[in-house]
Amino acid sequence: MTLVRFSGFYYRYKGNEEYALNDVNLEIEQDRFILLAGETGSGKTSLIRCLNGLIPQFYPGFYKGSVQVDGKSNTEFTIAELSTIASIVFQNPENQLIAMNVEHEIAFGLENLGVPAPQIKKKIDDVVKLTEIGHLLDKAPFELSGGEQQRVAIASILALEPKILVLDEPTALLDPGLAQKILILLKKIQVKKKMTVIISEHRMDIVLPLADDLILMKEGKVIEYGAAKDVINGCNFKTLCINRPVIYSIFEQLSQNYELGRELPSSIPAAIKLLKEARQQ
Numbered sequence: 325m326t327l328v329r330f331s332g333f334y335y336r337y338k339g340n341e342e343y344a345l346n347d348v349n350l351e352i353e354q355d356r357f358i359l360l361a362g363e364t365g366s367g368k369t370s371l372i373r374c375l376n377g378l379i380p381q382f383y384p385g386f387y388k389g390s391v392q393v394d395g396k397s398n399t400e401f402t403i404a405e406l407s408t409i410a411s412i413v414f415q416n417p418e419n420q421l422i423a424m425n426v427e428h429e430i431a432f433g434l435e436n437l438g439v440p441a442p443q444i445k446k447k448i449d450d451v452v453k454l455t456e457i458g459h460l461l462d463k464a465p466f467e468l469s470g471g472e473q474q475r476v477a478i479a480s481i482l483a484l485e486p487k488i489l490v491l492d493e494p495t496a497l498l499d500p501g502l503a504q505k506i507l508i509l510l511k512k513i514q515v516k517k518k519m520t521v522i523i524s525e526h527r528m529d530i531v532l533p534l535a536d537d538l539i540l541m542k543e544g545k546v547i548e549y550g551a552a553k554d555v556i557n558g559c560n561f562k563t564l565c566i567n568r569p570v571i572y573s574i575f576e577q578l579s580q581n582y583e584l585g586r587e588l589p590s591s592i593p594a595a596i597k598l599l600k601e602a603r604q605q
């Protein structure tokens with residue numbers, strides 16, 4: 325089922341001459357883990373803002389074309405309605421957490437939607453288990469570490485059971501170990517809930533091996549979109565100024581002098597597999 329459809333969508337922020345989104349055409353299906361990559365300023369955050377209607381409803385600007393979310397134009401929903409279908413976690417969760425303690429934080433969105441109390445309790449139990457934050461329920465959000473806050477932000481949003489979970493550089497403020505934990509947790513949740521996760525993330529070493537699909541953006545355009553293993557072997561991925569996985573870059577250099585097969589690896593296990601196959605030939 326198609327969850328998101330951009331059709332010839334252009335968007336320019338008021339006061340800017342350049343289009344932040346420039347003829348975007350994109351279809352996103354259910355049950356995918358999608359990495360959104362591109363240089364700074366290529367339009368990733370702007371594309372994400374379309375998913376919960378902030379563009380064009382909140383940011384003043386000019387637009388053409390359409391964005392459909394869950395079968396309806398993003399201008400036909402209110403931002404509040406859309407945010408229960410496509411929920412966004414931002415880079416800095418501190419700004420998103422407002423309640424006195426973690427339990428209230430998770431309950432907040434559900435209460436606003438008028439969900440009855442016994443159901444709220446059940447939903448909280450579910451997401452607390454999924455995100456492994458049971459020990460944090462009585463703590464105030466500001467007492468938590470960055471990684472714990474990020475988990476709470478994800479739990480609060482998962483409680484709303486969105487079809488699409490969107491994360492805009494969610495691990496930018498975390499150290500690599502914590503970033504890895506959060507990203508692996510997200511993949512686990514995505515698979516379990518069969519939801520679609522769209523994530524803009526610079527830590528390609530960690531996130532690329534988890535991704536089903538890869539969207540590449542440049543100057544407001546989607547220049548490539550497809551299965552991650554295909555896109556990383558195309559020219560665009562090699563030439564964009566992005567943070568390619570170290571293992572990928574090593575093998576790209578090696579492949580200039582050695583016969584290593586057609587597909588470059590994005591993870592250590594994939595690299596080992598490739599080396600074994602090359603040795604057998």
Ligand SMILES: Nc1ncnc2c1ncn2[C@@H]1O[C@H](COP(=O)(O)OP(=O)(O)O)[C@@H](O)[C@H]1O
Nearest residue numbers: 337340344362363364365366367368369370371
């Ligand atoms: N709130 C805003 N107001 C005006 N221009 C913006 C705003 N947000 C982003 N832009 C501009 O839109 C373009 C795309 O930016 P953005 O979507 O943030 O890219 P990315 O997330 O890939 O770094 C840039 O030229 C940026 O300066």
Ligand SMILES: [Mg+2]
Nearest residue numbers: 368369370492
């Ligand atoms: Mg951005």
